[in-house]
Amino acid sequence: MTPSNKSKMSLNKDNQLAAMLKKIVMPLLLLALIVLFSFTSRGTFFTWYNFKNMLSQSSYVIIAAVGLTSIMLAGGIDLSIGYQMSLTGVSCGMLMIKSGLPPTAAIPITLLIGILLGLVNGIVCVKLGVFPLIVTLSSSMVFQGISYMISGSKTYLGFSKEFLFIGQGFIGPIPFNIFISAAVVVIMAFVLQKTYFGRYVYAIGGNEEAAKLSGINTDKIKIILYTFCGFCSALASIVLISRSGAAAATIGPGTEFTALSGAILGGVTLAGGEGSVVTMVVGAFIITILGNGMQLMRLGTFPQYIAKGVVLIAAMAFDSYQKKRKEVKKKDAAA
Amino acid sequence: MNGPVAPVLRLEGITKLYPGVAALQDVTMEFMPGEVHAVVGENGAGKSTMIKSIAGAIRPTSGFIEYKGERHEYMSPTLSRSLGIEVVYQEFNLIDPLSAAENICLGEKYGRLLNRRKINQVAQEIFDMFEIDINPNALVRNMPSAQQQIVEIAKAVSKNVRILILDEPTAPLTVKETEALFRIIGFLKSRDVTIIYISHRMDEIFRISDRVSVLRDGRYVKTLNTNETNRQELIGLMVGRELSDSYPKRDFELGETALTVEHITTDAVTDVSFSVRRGEILGISGLVGSGRTETVRAIFGADKLKSGDIFVHGKKVRLKSPKDAIGNGIGLIPEDRKHQGLFLNFSILWNTSIVNIKNLCRGGIVNQRRERKIAEEFEEKLRIRTPSILQTVRNLSGGNQQKVVIAKTLAANSNILIFDEPTRGIDVGARHEIYELMNAFARDGNTIIMITSDMEELLGMSDRIIVMAKGRLAGEVPKDEFSQIRILTLASG
Known part of the structure; x- marks a missing residue:
């Protein structure tokens, strides 16, 4: 009746395997997608040109997602990043085209505006104690309104060469904006993993009450995170409008969902305290590759939406299946 | 049978x-x-x-x-x-x-x-x-x-x-x-x-x-x-062994006053005053809802003080947040360790250093070697039973979890420890170990304030007991007058 040592061992191994599987399943999915599209795209997918293109395309999303992920790790959320991008992008375009400021002046001002928008979000969330989801959904509408009003729904074109370099230029064979997103990822990964600030972020996401009683100024940290997220949105927006060569109120919105999908696929939970900026990048790549590969298979935008939605649900289903599996260990495994 | x-x-x-x-x-x-x-x-x-x-x-x-x-x-x-x-x-x-x-x-x-x-x-x-x-x-x-x-x-x-x-x-x-x-x-x-x-x-x-x-x-x-x-x-x-004495005896010298609370009033307590000396274990008794926990929360800066003063080692302090309290050497081991004390999904190492993490940093970056060394010291000192300090706290038994909360508080160099229900839900063996830890801490010239609903624990561990009822201080009982009846009478107001 008592299980032999052997079966106990196999059960252990089984569990270790499951834990490992959880860690590598997303990188594996990424790899599988690459292999799949390499075969289905008739040689157009697995090329240096296409990869360069994908990385460059997704770099603004990754920059925005770093800000969002940082907030999510502390158990918050910011759904307004799309319209933060819209508003900062429009501001940046107007500063350069309408006011004739050089990029060296317009860019810092734009970043400052982003910081301000994030700061407002943070202060409202913390001081009023309203759910961040509601706060940022509302502020998103406010930003949208301002963005359309100040831009008069116009599109601003004709940026200087220097400014266009940010989104379209190259250093050697590599698009310049990849360096920007890589820098943001590396710096934030370091901050979150290696500094006390990072510990505080995870602590708040892990258990906010315990974090407070551990002497952490949770309000301050949260405000800093929302502010940082605003900065990231502004930076992402600069990269995006430089890449597309145009600034308008319609450019930016929608990024919040791509970024959120990437973060969740990367194992960043809505509850907080789990995942990292690096795993988020893996998730963001999955979304990008899925879109790109399907495009090359001549599957249009709508099938892509469906595929992305399904993958997201599947990822969350897999996660909760893993958690349940730990509880209900099959009896016959040991019998 | x-x-x-x-x-x-x-x-x-x-x-x-x-x-x-x-x-x-x-x-x-x-x-x-x-x-x-x-x-x-x-x-x-x-x-x-x-x-x-x-x-x-x-x-x-x-x-x-x-x-x-x-x-x-x-x-x-x-x-x-x-x-x-x-x-x-x-x-x-x-x-x-x-x-x-x-x-x-x-x-x-x-x-x-x-x-x-x-x-x-x-x-x-x-x-x-x-x-x-x-x-x-x-x-x-x-x-x-x-x-x-x-x-x-x-x-x-x-x-x-x-x-x-x-x-x-x-x-x-x-x-x-x-x-x-x-x-x-x-x-x-x-x-x-x-x-x-x-x-x-x-x-x-x-x-x-x-x-x-x-x-x-x-x-x-x-x-x-x-x-x-x-x-x-x-x-x-x-x-699996005989326990000789459930409450270890100790000899100690009382030092100077470590903490004085004068007329503090919050939303939940009114005009509470008392003081504790170094080397002393002060028990706080009272029914659930009598304001015991709220009193220590106020001292710890977790609840807002409406009026009254707090003195730490003779110096008047303003404790507006737990951060201020920790900075003044006050540590709290809260009553609900899972929700208030621990980060269950993180390791023993991580939990042990979270309060003290700033002191383990240079230029904001955590010195991981030092962090590990300190956590290992506490694991040994508090006899936390685990195969590794990288073990997730969720997987530990209640007694070991409580030791992690104590480790995290001690790591921040506290010299006044507040225990709110120190052994709730903890088994006999681990309980004894925690009592010994408390005694050793007091013997080193530190101060303990202990809230407990467990009458044996209260009488066995305290050097002096204050009793609360309906948000007010109902009375004080010195060691030679300890009796269950006396305390219950005071507690029932």
Whole structure:
């Protein structure tokens, strides 16, 4: 009746395997997608040109997602990043085209505006104690309104060469904006993993009450995170409008969902305290590759939406299946 | 042991393996109809796993469960419910915004719509049987935890319970409330309901149980008739060795005053003043809701002070947040370690350093070698039992979790420690270790303030006791005047 040592061992191994599987399943999915599209795209997918293109395309999303992920790790959320991008992008375009400021002046001002928008979000969330989801959904509408009003729904074109370099230029064979997103990822990964600030972020996401009683100024940290997220949105927006060569109120919105999908696929939970900026990048790549590969298979935008939605649900289903599996260990495994 | 009556529930060779540990190993036990059967054991002995197997929350790896002679490979929550097995866990399973009656009758159908009159009647009948005065219409949210527990039990009774499992039922209860619970247990027993009673409190076990079974390290040790055994023997069986003295003696010198509280008033307490000296353990007693926890929360900067002054080592301080308190050398070991003390999904190492992390940094970057060294020191000093300090705190037993909370607080160089219910839900062996830690801490010239509902602990550990009632200080009792009656009299206002 008592299980032999052997079966106990196999059960252990089984569990270790499951834990490992959880860690590598997303990188594996990424790899599988690459292999799949390499075969289905008739040689157009697995090329240096296409990869360069994908990385460059997704770099603004990754920059925005770093800000969002940082907030999510502390158990918050910011759904307004799309319209933060819209508003900062429009501001940046107007500063350069309408006011004739050089990029060296317009860019810092734009970043400052982003910081301000994030700061407002943070202060409202913390001081009023309203759910961040509601706060940022509302502020998103406010930003949208301002963005359309100040831009008069116009599109601003004709940026200087220097400014266009940010989104379209190259250093050697590599698009310049990849360096920007890589820098943001590396710096934030370091901050979150290696500094006390990072510990505080995870602590708040892990258990906010315990974090407070551990002497952490949770309000301050949260405000800093929302502010940082605003900065990231502004930076992402600069990269995006430089890449597309145009600034308008319609450019930016929608990024919040791509970024959120990437973060969740990367194992960043809505509850907080789990995942990292690096795993988020893996998730963001999955979304990008899925879109790109399907495009090359001549599957249009709508099938892509469906595929992305399904993958997201599947990822969350897999996660909760893993958690349940730990509880209900099959009896016959040991019998 | 087997009388003429057949057991109602039998566990046969129940084994439950988790990765790396056997939570239960080959446990065989019998439960008779109408008996109060206590199950004791240290934390990690397998009591919870046993309950969960019976309730169907988990499937045993091997073995089977026999209910009235019928054999089941495992229980499912639905199956165990339908057999009349109900569990009242430490964390209640009530729906807060609903009324007592709605909770009790949840899932029952009296006609197509919610029949409020009918469910109130059902609830009232049960409360009458219990001789308890609770309004069936009262919202669970607004009830003290003692009443919530009675609602839980009433819920079980309304489902025609045959086996009622109570997990540490008296932990949140005051003395008077405990009496009410015991009366209900007696009533259920007279109706032939089997009560499986999990508790760490020896006096209760000797008062109400007929038989007592001991588990140790996931194995079944022995079942004894309660009236044929004694406390010493039970504790011996639980820990596998004899414990000489439950409260270690100590000699100490009282130093100068470490903390003075003058006329503090918050939303929950009014005009509280006292002081504690170095080397002293000050006990704070009082009923649940008397303002004990709120007083220390104010001292710790967690609740806002409306008026009054706090002096640390003779210096007046303003403590506006826990951060300020920690900076002044005050540490809090909160009453609810899972929600207020620990980061359950993180490692022992991570938890140990979180309060002190800034001091482990240079230029904001954590010195991981130093961090590890300090955590290892605490693991050894506090005897935290774990294969590795990288172990997730969630997987530790209650006693070891409490040691991690203490480690995290000590790591921040506290010299005034506030313990709120230092040993709640902790087994005898680990309890003793925590007492020794507290004594050693005081002996080194530090200060301890201890809130506890456990009378033995209060009398055994404190050098002086202050008693609170209704948000005010009700009195102070010096060591040579310690008596249970004196404290209870003061506490009841």
